[in-house]
Amino acid sequence: MLNQPTTSQSATRHALSQDEDAFKNDPAASLAGVRGKDVTRAAKALLKDSAKRGGGSIQMQDVVKIYPGAAKRALDDFNLDIKPGEMVVLLGGSGCGKSTALRSLAGLEDIQGGRILVGGQDVTGTPVNKREMAMVFQSYSLFPHMTALENVAFGLEVRGMGKAERRKTAMEQLELVGLADQAGKYTQQMSGGQQQRVALARALAIKPRVLLLDEPLSALDAKVRVQLRDQIRSIQLTTGTTTVFVTHDQEEALAVADRIGVMNKGRIEQIAAPRDLYQRPATEYVATFIGLTNRMPGASNGEEAVVFGQRLPLITGSAQGDAVTVLIRPENLTLIRADANDSHVGEHARVAAIHFLGALVRVDTVITSGEYQHRGNSKPLEVTVQLPAGELPDGLAIGDDVIVTPRPVAALAC
Ligand SMILES: Nc1ncnc2c1ncn2[C@@H]1O[C@H](COP(=O)(O)OP(=O)(O)O)[C@@H](O)[C@H]1O
Ligand SMILES: [Mg+2]
Known part of the structure; x- marks a missing residue:
């Protein structure tokens, strides 16, 4: 002892x-x-x-x-x-x-x-x-x-x-x-x-x-x-x-x-x-430590943000401003083919990779709308979207044009 x-x-x-x-x-x-x-x-x-x-x-x-x-x-x-x-x-x-x-x-x-x-x-x-x-x-x-x-x-x-x-x-x-x-x-x-x-x-x-x-x-x-x-x-x-x-x-x-x-x-x-x-991660550190998250440009009044033309609620403690970063999980984004409906809310992107995960599929995209192409530095904005496999547009392939839209799910702005 x-x-x-x-x-x-x-x-x-x-x-x-x-x-x-x-x-x-x-x-x-x-x-x-x-x-x-x-x-x-x-x-x-x-x-x-x-x-x-x-x-x-x-x-x-x-x-x-x-x-x-x-x-x-x-x-x-x-x-x-x-x-x-x-x-x-x-x-x-x-x-x-x-x-x-x-x-x-x-x-x-x-x-x-x-x-x-x-x-x-x-x-x-x-x-x-x-x-x-x-x-x-x-x-x-x-x-x-x-x-x-x-x-x-x-x-x-x-x-x-x-x-x-x-x-x-x-x-x-x-x-x-x-x-x-x-x-x-x-x-x-x-x-x-x-x-x-x-x-x-x-x-x-x-x-x-x-x-x-x-x-x-x-x-x-x-x-x-x-x-x-x-x-x-x-x-x-x-x-x-x-x-x-x-x-x-x-x-x-x-x-x-x-x-x-x-x-x-x-x-x-x-x-x-x-x-x-x-x-509902309270801080950027927590949001990025747990799970995947996209860093997306948006505008915030502290309670709501607009990202890619879509309005979404914000988690308490979110930052305010005309140029904030909104942290959005891949499953809280969706995409459709660009030719399906050009008036759809969202931004144009090109498919860079498609990863099948069984029931889910993860699609890496690069935003092609001019406004977001060279935000901050010379790197184009990359956004990862995760969908139930059944929601993936038929025959979607690398290089295809899509429209990426946030779902109206609470996110953190920082
Ligand atoms: N015996 C020790 N003497 C001096 N510094 C230590 C000792 N053990 C840990 N540290 C320091 O304390 C901090 C926390 O260490 P630790 O609790 O082991 O971290 P973790 O388990 O999260 O990896 C680190 O900066 C580490 O270098
Ligand atoms: Mg340890």
Whole structure:
């Protein structure tokens, strides 16, 4: 079990390997996968248990983190409020402070300002092993000389649970992650996805109040990543564990989160449900970080904009002016053949590429109306349109002339 960190420990404890050891020894890390039918006896037992225990709410208030010798703050008045049982994803590019936020919450980093509450209790000065949190890292950090079962049971042993009971509990966790039949295998004999599921089982075995996942899927290949991400979400919903999931992958974030906090420079720039974040981004940074977006010239009075002759509503906080940039998603544009109806609202464009995506088709166009050809610099305006495949004009080909029109859907002007 971990002791309260000493000064020399705290000087080195930002080293990732030590963080991982801390959680390994304490018994933290774990993740897993479950498909509908796998959520069985074990899951029901867990559900009952987490209801008794009560998931932890989290408040991080004006948290400041300055690494020794660093010129800027890694967390800059960072605020985050999470409801019990909620899954919040922190999303952002490399270096924006995601891991620092998670490690500060876990108690692996001391903070220079602000406070952290779990279940309404101030844990700002509470050592890592007393915070009842479990963490899973990108690297699986399992004990290679132990079986899957022993890895999961280890943390329970540390906590003084008897042999028979910890074996039973560990088996339940392995069942929850769909690995009951692999219990006797050494972890080094397992695939990456399986190892990460063992790590998840190990984290959940201690019944943490809060589960912390730092890019848990980044080391896995694409197919396993999608599978495991869905399993994690399924287990999280089943167990009702308050969870913070860190990733730089927007698709992953959109797929699993109750809410996504988009981070920029040590702060959350916007936090909202995936759909709200996508449809009503509050800032240009958020709009361009999540999904594809076109930057289109328009005029705005702050409530409405006119783009390519089409009037459209604006998201609160939009800029005003005669020459603003309106951010429009590809699916909020449409196109028709230019010869179909020359009086149609919109601008002329030439088809540059057509990408079939199955049910959808994405068409890259270059605007040919003189007014937009050389806006700002010498580059012509490129606009991407996404349509349901059935709406694509028959036989449309590269080089064809089309008219591109925004749909009257709320957009952000900046
Ligand atoms: N141990 C450390 N010592 C000094 N600076 C660090 C340390 N860890 C992270 N940083 C810096 O803090 C900022 C945030 O880092 P981090 O939280 O790891 O970002 P992310 O996880 O979003 O990639 C970065 O500028 C990074 O260089
Ligand atoms: Mg990180």
